Amino acid sequence: MIDLGHPEPVVPGQRLGYAEDYSAGTGTYERDGLLYSSVVGLRHVLQAAEGQLPLLTVTREKEQSAVPEVGSVITGKVIRVSPMQAVVAIMVVGEVPCKEDFVGSIRVQDVRAAEKDKVKIYNSFRPGDIVQAEVISLGDARSYVLSTAKNELGVIFATSVAGATMIPVSWQEMQCPKTKAIEYRKCAKPF
Structure with a gap:
């Protein structure tokens, strides 16, 4: 899928768009015809297949902190x-x-x-x-x-x-x- 536009930072509860314009993806939820962010992260609009609505997602920053363990x-x-x-x-x-x-x-x-x-x-x-x-x-x-x-x-x-x-x-x-x-x-x- 191709990301349309620029990712923008969002917080939980922030309104992202209308449910009639986008499909709800990961990190989002729908209420009363509106899409909201459910996590802190970046808002992405992904191009969908022909005839489908663009997918609206919110992705978190990957918190991959290494921790030493025996053998590493x-x-x-x-x-x-x-x-x-x-x-x-x-x-x-x-x-x-x-x-x-x-x-x-x-x-x-x-x-x-x-x-x-x-x-x-x-x-x-x-x-x-x-x-x-x-x-x-x-x-x-x-x-x-x-x-x-x-x-x-x-x-x-x-x-x-x-x-x-x-x-x-x-x-x-x-x-x-x-x-x-x-x-x-x-x-x-x-x-």
Whole structure:
């Protein structure tokens, strides 16, 4: 169906038109020969088949806010590092952006699968890095528990000291294209 005209915002109870001119669609109702909005949203007039009245609908804005759950892969920004963990602001869950602020932490034992005792957080993540991680626990009220132990998880974007976007050269090193300096990171293996 083709949308005729421009969508306009409406509120419940707002008069939309005459029942003799339009068919009532989703988000609308008819009373005494008039059509009204039953929800907050946008008024659309859709072209109907030959010989039928145009369809009048009201659609809500899609409120699709992502919420992290165990097993989901998140993309986030490292906001703080300490010797025991990296704190991450979760921005995207799967493919859906977060509308609310969620925080997760990658503990030193969850950085990689092997040689967990040799992991140093500062050699894996730096503030400002963009990481992909898996939610392994809902944690406490303050943060989710995240892991980068799988090969495809880790730093996906980092900026060097010189301000250039770094290029991964191994699973634990990234190189600055300007200065050729090597910095340590827990790199995500590209898909």
